[in-house]
Amino acid sequence: xxxxxxxxxxxxxxxxxxxxxxxxxxxxxxxxxxxxxxxxxxxxxxxxxxxxxxxxxxxxxxxxxxxxxxxxxxxxxxxxxxxxxxxxxxxxxxxxxxxxxxxxxxxxxxxxxxxxxxxxxxxxxxxxxxxxxxxxxxxxxxxxxxxxxxxxxxxxxxxxxxxxxxxxxxxxxxxxxxxxxxxxxxxxxxxxxxxxxxxxxxxxxxxxxxxxxxxxxxxxxxxxxxxxxxxxxxxxxxxxxxxxxxxxxxxxxxxxxxxxxxxxxxxxxxxxxxxxxxxxxxxxxxxxxxxxxxxxxxxxxxxxxxxxxxxxxxxxxxxxxxxxxxxxxxxxxxxxxxxxxxxxxxxxxxxxxxxxxxxxxxxxxx
Amino acid sequence: xxxxxxxxxxxxxxxxxxxxxxxxxxxxxxxxxxxxxxxxxxxxxxxxxxxxxxxxxxxxxxxxxxxxxxxxxxxxxxxxxxxxxxxxxxxxxxxxxxxxxxxxxxxxxxxxxxxxxxxxxxxxxxxxxxxxxxxxxxxxxxxxxxxxxxxxxxxxxxxxxxxxxxxxxxxxxxxxxxxxxxxxxxxxxxxxxxxxxxxxxxxxxxxxxxxxxxxxxxxxxxxxxxxxxxxxxxxxxxxxxxxxxxxxxxxxxxxxxxxxxxxx
Ligand SMILES: Nc1ncnc2c1ncn2[C@@H]1O[C@H](COP(=O)(O)OP(=O)(O)OP(=O)(O)O)[C@@H](O)[C@H]1O
Ligand SMILES: [Mg+2]
Numbered sequence: 005x006x007x008x009x010x011x012x013x014x015x016x017x018x019x020x021x022x023x024x025x026x027x028x029x030x031x032x033x034x035x036x037x038x039x040x041x042x043x044x045x046x047x048x049x050x051x052x053x054x055x056x057x058x059x060x061x062x063x064x065x066x067x068x069x070x071x072x073x074x075x076x077x078x079x080x081x082x083x084x085x086x087x088x089x090x091x092x093x094x095x096x097x098x099x100x101x102x103x104x105x106x107x108x109x110x111x112x113x114x115x116x117x118x119x120x121x122x123x124x125x126x127x128x129x130x131x132x133x134x135x136x137x138x139x140x141x142x143x144x145x146x147x148x149x150x151x152x153x154x155x156x157x158x159x160x161x162x163x164x165x166x167x168x169x170x171x172x173x174x175x176x177x178x179x180x181x182x183x184x185x186x187x188x189x190x191x192x193x194x195x196x197x198x199x200x201x202x203x204x205x206x207x208x209x210x211x212x213x214x215x216x217x218x219x220x221x222x223x224x225x226x227x228x229x230x231x232x233x234x235x236x237x238x239x240x241x242x243x244x245x246x247x248x249x250x251x252x253x254x255x256x257x258x259x260x261x262x263x264x265x266x267x268x269x270x271x272x273x274x275x276x277x278x279x280x281x282x283x284x285x286x287x288x289x290x291x292x293x294x295x296x297x298x299x300x301x302x303x304x305x306x307x308x309x310x311x312x313x314x315x316x317x318x319x320x321x322x323x324x325x326x327x328x329x330x331x332x333x334x335x336x337x338x339x340x341x342x343x344x345x346x347x348x349x350x351x352x353x354x355x356x357x358x359x360x361x362x363x364x365x366x367x368x369x370x
Numbered sequence: 371x372x373x374x375x376x377x378x379x380x381x382x383x384x385x386x387x388x389x390x391x392x393x394x395x396x397x398x399x400x401x402x403x404x405x406x407x408x409x410x411x412x413x414x415x416x417x418x419x420x421x422x423x424x425x426x427x428x429x430x431x432x433x434x435x436x437x438x439x440x441x442x443x444x445x446x447x448x449x450x451x452x453x454x455x456x457x458x459x460x461x462x463x464x465x466x467x468x469x470x471x472x473x474x475x476x477x478x479x480x481x482x483x484x485x486x487x488x489x490x491x492x493x494x495x496x497x498x499x500x501x502x503x504x505x506x507x508x509x510x511x512x513x514x515x516x517x518x519x520x521x522x523x524x525x526x527x528x529x530x531x532x533x534x535x536x537x538x539x540x541x542x543x544x545x546x547x548x549x550x551x552x553x554x555x556x557x558x559x560x561x562x563x564x565x566x567x568x569x570x571x572x573x574x575x576x577x578x579x580x581x582x583x584x585x586x587x588x589x590x591x592x593x594x595x596x597x598x599x600x601x602x603x604x605x606x607x608x609x610x611x612x613x614x615x616x617x618x619x620x621x622x623x624x625x626x627x628x629x630x631x632x633x634x
Binding site for chain 1 (some may be wrong): 528530531533534535536537538539540544545548549552553555588
């Protein structure tokens with residue numbers, strides 16, 4: 005994001021939203037900048053303020069503090085219908101009394117395009133979302149996924165500068181959802197439109213985005229690229245929310261973290277004074293597991309444990325292992341498609357990890 | 371459902387149908403009589419009374435006046451009732467309780483009360499003696515019906531639909547005509563047909579507001595009954611019933627269709 009010459013497409017500065025219900029603020033001090041043509045996903049648990057933030061960007065709600073700039077201008081300086089913002093609503097909000105083609109033509113009609121151009125564009129965009137030939141259908145004659153694509157076509161057809169998506173895939177089955185995620189990515193790259201997508205599906209966020217913002221309780225926890233977000237979570241909440249992580253409670257030591265009197269190798273994400281309470285987080289696929297006594301070459305820390313449960317997930321196993329020495333339980337992904345390792349409930353095992361994979365946070369959150 | 375339950379339910383259904391339609395059937399029978407007296411069962415069958423009312427100038431004119439009153443009432447009620455119904459369902463208005471009480475008025479205030487009130491107002495303005503005050507009076511008195519009808523449609527409207535229209539570039543007016551109005555159309559149609567038929571049939575308020583030169587059909591019938599009841603009045607009543615049925619049929623066609631278009 006070297007947007008020095010060009011202003012960023014969307015900028016939020018110290019944005020608060022207080023609905024005045026006496027409850028905590030829906031959005032607190034949100035700030036970020038998004039470059040032109042980028043695909044941002046806002047990810048967070050239910051009630052974390054994602055929709056509220058998106059609606060403020062769309063101009064449907066005014067922040068109680070701070071400001072949102074779109075293309076350098078304050079979002080609420082322009083009436084909603086004059087903004088160049090396409091939106092796909094969570095419940096789609098297609099016009100039920102119009103056909104598919106009329107729905108897609110509506111933004112063009114409102115913008116007074118000439119009829120020949122309208123017809124051409126509607127056809128082109130229905131083609132783009134693979135709904136060519138569906139123009140004459142009524143909305144209720146389409147499947148959920150097809151309706152979804154009509155909503156996308158309607159949001160894209162007037163070639164807005166900004167596309168906002170509010171959990172548009174939440175209602176679809178997993179297979180269709182994954183197809184649509186890739187479709188989104190393809191269309192977005194093809195048109196180069198700046199996109200902000202809201203979801204609570206971490207997989208979707210990782211798959212489709214250039215950048216991810218993780219929110220919790222109205223606050224932005226981290227803003228980073230998917231790979232960085234995954235590898236370098238900023239705090240235990242992010243580590244917990246993205247992927248499957250296990251946590252170890254202890255105190256900062258020279259090698260990493262001292263848990264229950266045992267020194268475990270790890271890497272602190274920030275400067276932590278020796279002896280302060282901290283939290284180690286490690287991802288399920290970064291812990292290695294082997295039958296008790298078998299060597300675990302390359303691991304900086306090896307401890308003994310017992311398998312308490314095994315979940316078969318197809319391409320991999322999810323093992324729950326207690327580590328009595330650390331007074332902790334960890335979750336471990338184990339790739340063993342042929343079932344050769346004979347891990348079973350109750351088996352004694354060795355588990356280990358390298359220092360770089362155990363991330364150490366100050367123990368104030370999570 | 372057990373057999374005895376079935377019998378009970380169907381028994382009740384038929385009992386209701388028969389008691390509710392009995393007056394209609396009696397009037398229909400009486401209108402078809404070949405004799406000169408209102409009687410049920412009719413003495414022989416003939417259409418002579420229909421022939422007679424079709425030729426009666428005073429009846430025709432009164433009928434026309436009733437149609438005009440109903441048309442004025444509907445024309446006034448559609449914009450007012452639609453906007454009021456939308457406002458009521460959309461905004462958290464002040465005086466909500468007061469408005470709800472107003473909406474119950476048709477059931478609480480005797481018509482004679484509102485009728486006299488309107489008579490005084492229109493009399494003060496010196497507009498009695500023409501038809502349009504009657505139409506407006508009918509609209510005023512029955513307005514709650516169309517408001518109900520529209521607002522019950524409007525509460526089903528997803529507010530995101532209007533935001534979606536805005537984000538498509540539609541301004542307030544365009545959003546209203548392209549999205550809001552079509553969405554509440556079933557309510558508007560139902561309400562306006564109801565207003566039409568209520569104004570068509572309105573008797574008490576008409577009685578207070580018309581004079582001898584501009585009697586509406588229900589008033590004319592009432593005047594005739596006071597002298598002598600002849601089978602032509604039964605025939606006129608049947609015409610009324612047919613109009614009501616036509617409106618119901620229309621409603622079913624229009625709104626039924628509308629709901630069909632909307633259905634998910
Ligand atoms: N119109 C409103 N009035 C009052 N409070 C609201 C309003 N809209 C949202 N909130 C509150 O603001 C907080 C954030 O809501 P928001 O809808 O932004 O969450 P979300 O992250 O989109 O959740 P989800 O994933 O469930 O859609 C919630 O606590 C919610 O109760
Ligand atoms: Mg939401």
